Amino acid sequence: MQKFMFAGLCVVLLPLLAVAAPAGVVxxxxxxxxxxxxxxxxxxxxxEITVTLGDTVEWDNQxxxxxxxxxxxxxxxxxxxxxxFKFKHTFTQVGTFKYHCEIHETxxxxxxxxxxxxxxxxxxxxxxxxxxxx
Ligand SMILES: [Cu+2]
Numbered sequence: 001m002q003k004f005m006f007a008g009l010c011v012v013l014l015p016l017l018a019v020a021a022p023a024g025v026v027x028x029x030x031x032x033x034x035x036x037x038x039x040x041x042x043x044x045x046x047x048e049i050t051v052t053l054g055d056t057v058e059w060d061n062q063x064x065x066x067x068x069x070x071x072x073x074x075x076x077x078x079x080x081x082x083x084x085f086k087f088k089h090t091f092t093q094v095g096t097f098k099y100h101c102e103i104h105e106t107x108x109x110x111x112x113x114x115x116x117x118x119x120x121x122x123x124x125x126x127x128x129x130x131x132x133x134x
Contacts, residue, residue, distance in 0.1 A: 030118055034058050034088070037111065039066050042104045044111035052118045056090040066109070071098040091115040 032054045038045045039061040051057060059068045059077065061084055068077040068087050077087035080103050091097065094117050101109040 032056065032090075036060060038062065039064055039068070039101070042101075042107050042109045044068075044099075044101075044109065047110070048112045048114065050114040050116060051091060053094055053115055054090070054092065054118070055115075056088050057113055058086055058088045061085050061087070065103055067102040069100055069102050071100060075099070 030052070033052065034056040035049050035051050035058070037049060037057060037059045039059060041064070044059070049057065061068075061077075061081075063082065063084050065080050065082040067080045068075070068089075070076060070089075074097070075089040077085065080101075091113060094115050097113045097115065099111050099113070103109075
């Protein structure tokens, strides 16, 4: 019952949020996308990608002994594994995010994700929606 009411509340509130937002600030006009990076040999391919704020990057390790680790520690696939794995991270800040494989960084296994704003569109702060900062 509570879940049903919450869902109902969302249905009512989300359009209100869109309407209440100042001009040019519209959430949901552009669906978030997922970009793919494949770990191949000792490289990330592509080793530099540009995404839009709110997009997700999915790294696909098809079997090397690798990690996907943000240089600033903001994301990590965890301990190195030779098992195939997929690791996703959603980028909620604009900027340039360098990352590396902990095992092969010195062999040049590094990559960059450039996160650009969506122009006049932007995502509302997720923290305000999920109540983390109240
Ligand atoms: Cu590696």
